[in-house]
Amino acid sequence: MSSPPISELTDRAREIFRLVVEGYLESGQPVGSKTLAHDSGINLSPASIRSVLADLESAGLLAAPHTSAGRMPTESGLRLFVDGMMRVAEPTPEERAAIEGRLSGSGPIEQALEQTSAILSDLSGAAGMVMVPTREARLAQFSLLKLGQGRALAVLVSEDGAVENRVIEIGRGITPSALEQASNYITARLAGRTMAEASRAISREIAAGQTQLDAASRELVERGLAIWSRDAAQRPVLIVRGQANLLDEAALHDIERVRSLIEDLESKQSVAELLETAREAEATRIFIGSENRLFALSGSSVIASPYRDREGRVVGVLGVIGPTRLNYARVIPMVDLTARSLGKLIG
Template sequence: MPTPPIAEMTDRARQIFAMVVEGYLESGQPVGSKTLAGNSALDLSPASIRSVLAELEGLGLLAAPHTSAGRMPTESGLRLFVDGMMRMAEPTREERAAIENRLSAPGPIEQALEQTSAILSDLSGAAGMVMVPTREQRLAQFNLVNLGQGRALAILVGEDGSVENRVIETGGAIPPSAMEQASNYITARLAGRTLAEALSAMRQEISAGRSQLDKVSEALVEQGLAVWSKDAAQRPVLIIRGQANLLDDAALGDIERVRLLLDDLENKQSVAELLENAREAGSTRIFIGSENRLFALSGSSVIASPYRDREGRVVGVLGVIGPTRLNYARVVPMVDLTARSLGKLIG
């Protein structure tokens, strides 16, 4: 049965429907007619309320999990509420401060992504997800430090100020002059390029005899760049934090659904593909239950928003996943704010 537009519902039906949905999202429990009758905003008898509830159930907007239980919104009911009736609750001053302060800490972008996922989890009470930016890091400076015993420390500084270290095997003692020559070569010739671009350009110069490097320095340059290229290709496309939040008291009564959700989250590539659907959206998107095939069995909801770099280009997606009883009015603006805050850090 098609979901009726809000305009076709009576004022009484809209009021009761909104109260049931809001009560369910707050408690995670079905809302009964006695509870509604006790609300001073309704001047109706329990019998009249039950009649409206039955009407809403007939429209496919509410459902009763048990014969004697109250009502809870269906996925169609939640979609109707989210799209047409929900009033957004802007993040509080404390929530804004928590997001901005934790993202303002100095460090590499990977640290900020980890923090973002943890923030979303902490503030939403669900699991937080962040897709790693698709744009590759660009070099600003490169240094090699001899560690002895056939090893060297390769230090890469990105254009965004991030610093990463890798230990590389040199295969034997390396003269200090070779270390210095390799470091200066990469910084002077290859700065401003991505790792893949730098490695390709370096190989072309060496093969054409234009590098002016000796054989030892050439090997160091290739090792130093190749270790990052390999690492970048193997990085996870998705960071998920806060899965334990999904095991709250309300979830214990539906442990099979939670097990299915946790199994789905293990397949990070599939979750990333779902989030890709929000990449082209101009704002935050909400996927409820079976609206996405990945989480259809677990009946979970995803709130996702693209985040952009300083030039306005979408470089990733972040979001929250949890049960369909997420507090959408609170979480949607919070996800949007986090996306804007993370975007300010992306070069």
């Protein structure tokens, strides 16, 4: 049964519906007629309120989990509330400072993604999720620095200023001059290409005997590029942090739902495919419960927003996942701000 549009509700029904939803989202518990009569300022008797609640239940907007309990919003009711009644609250100065402060400065992009996922989890009280950017960084500088016997530090600087480090194994007889020759060759010949493009180009040149590198430097070039190519292939498509937040007091009464949700999160590829549907969205997207087949059993909600690079191209999606009683009014603008802050770090 489809729920009625918000315009078809009377002023009295709309106000009581709003109070029930807001009370449920705040406490996670059904809201009863006595609570509404005593605490909401509505000038109606509990009997009159019960009559309105019964009408809202018949319309498919509210449900009573137990015969004697209060009402809580259905998924259709939540959708109606989010789309037509919710008053969005902008992030507080403290929340804004926390997001922008932890997503500032330079460093490996992986570090920024980990921070983003953790920030979303910490501030929302749910699990934070970030899809790894699909666009590869382009090379600006590559250096190999000797660490000691048999090891070197490979340093990659991207055109966007991000710096990544890897320790690689090298032959014990490798000299500093061989490291320098390999570094200069990669930087001079392959700057402006992605790591995948660089690896293909150098492999062709080495196979055709077109390089002026000696054998030791040639091996260093291949080894230095290979470690990033391998990392890219093994890099997770999704970073999830804060699953423990899903095990709150309310969840203990519905442990089967939480178990189902955590199993869903373990299947990161499936969750990434869901987030992918938000890639082309102009604004934050909200998936409530069984609106998406992946979370039909766990009854969870996802708030997701695309994030863009400095040229405005969508390179990934981030968001939070939690129970349907998420604080949508607070979390939606928070997700949007985090997406914009992360985008400033993506070249």
